Amino acid sequence: MKKRYFNMIPSPDTACILLYGEIGGFDGISDKDIVAELYEYASMYKNIDIRINSPGGSVYAGMSIFNALRSSEADITIYVDGIAASMASVIALCGKPVYMSQYARLMLHAPYGGCYGNKEELRNVSDELEALEDTLADMYASRLGKTREEIKDTYFDGKDHWITAKKAKDMGLVDGIYDIKEKVEAQSPQDIYAVFQARLKNQTFNTDNSMYEELRKRPSFAACATDEDVVRMLASLENKAGQYDAVVKERDGLKASLDGYIRKEKDARELEIKNLLETAMQEGRIAPASRDAYEAILKQDFENGKKIIGSLPGKKSIEDVLDDHAQEKKSSWNENWRGIQEKNGFK
Incomplete structure (x- = not known):
């Protein structure tokens, strides 16, 4: 593997991803890496912890992380270790359960930026900042149950609004406060950020290849040479899984339709057998005591059973007997009459 993620702490059943540093900064939090990392670990772990200590940064990079966390099917829990300021506070409030250290801080304010150019370019930047205000206000509003305005x-009055863990919990911004083992000797947001940032040096990160080597034992991942290859393979498998679900749904629908046709055909055949047996008994071809035996034959082999019943002689009614006798008498008289005519010279 030519690339290793620097901010994944290994655990037997829970992945822990650190959002420590500036969002979108050169040496900070890369939205591309975080999103790829999230999708990769979501396929391996049911539970993912996101730990934040960030002064904020790029709004656009933060939005991609926000959306990835919000849409992930993994069980994600967010922890604010130090500060979650500016865009980092938006990510922290993405709709997943979030807990703060008793020393942590949230900071909310309006987006800001700058540009160099002509008056039209300056107006465009101003318009974009106003649009971003509306977007970010909607993101906060969904968590706080308030309106955009x-x-x-x-919070978008030109000031920085720092919020302690206790106040955040009382406001409903976070779900709870977790305790840390040692006391933090820090008061200002800058000091708190520095204390937790320093803890990176004491963390054991996932820098070996064990996870990837385990994946490469599987046939589908054997040819993967980079992290990007692994992510692409996972995306491909996810796509195939979706296609499989669609095929299963279609198969179940066709099976239900086929079962309906089979039931109708079976009902029609049973009715045909019933009518055939009733007619055969009426015609005297089979006796009532033999009905069940012939029914079993018809169910086993309908066509041949039908031929057998059709070949059985039926009982003649008294009318049929009288008609046959009359035909015989008529035929005998005709022969005698012709004989008399010939005998007397008539032809």
Whole structure:
């Protein structure tokens, strides 16, 4: 593997991804890496912990991380270890369960930026900042149960709004406060950020190839040479799984239709057998005591059974007997009459 993720802490059953540093910064949090990492680990772990200590950064990079966390099917829990400021606070409030350290801070404010150019370019940047305000206000509003305008009036007033863990919990911004073992000697947000950032040096990260070597034992991943290859293979398998589900659904629908046709055909055949047996008994071809035996024959081999019943002689009614006798008498008289005519010279 030519690339290793630097911010994954190994665990037997839970993946832990650190969002430590500036979002979109050169040496900070890469949205591309975080999103790829999230999808990869979501296929291997049921539970994923996201731990945040970030002063914020690029709004657009933060949005891609926000959407990836929000749409992931993994059981994600977010922990604010130090600070979640600016865009990092938006990510922290993406709709997943979020807990803060008792020393942690959230910070909300309006987006800001700068540009160099002519008046039209400056106006375009201003318009974009206003649009971003609306978007970010909607993101906060969905967590706080407030309107866009309420968020903008309260937090987008040109000031930085720092919120402690206790206040955040009382406001409903976070779900709870978790305790840490040692006391943190820090008061300002900058000090808190520095303390937790320093802990990176003491973390054991996932820098070996054990996970990937385990994957490469599987036939589908044997040819993967890079992390990107693994992610592409996982995406391909996910796509195939979706196609499989669609085929299964179609198969179940066709099977249900086929079962319906089979039931109708069976009902029609049973009715045909019933009518055939009733007619055969009426015609005297079979006796009532033999009905069950002939029914079994018809169910086993309908066509041949039908031929057998059709070949059985039927009983003649008294009318049929009288008609046969009359025909015989008529035939005898005709022969005698012709004999008399010939005898007397008539032809």
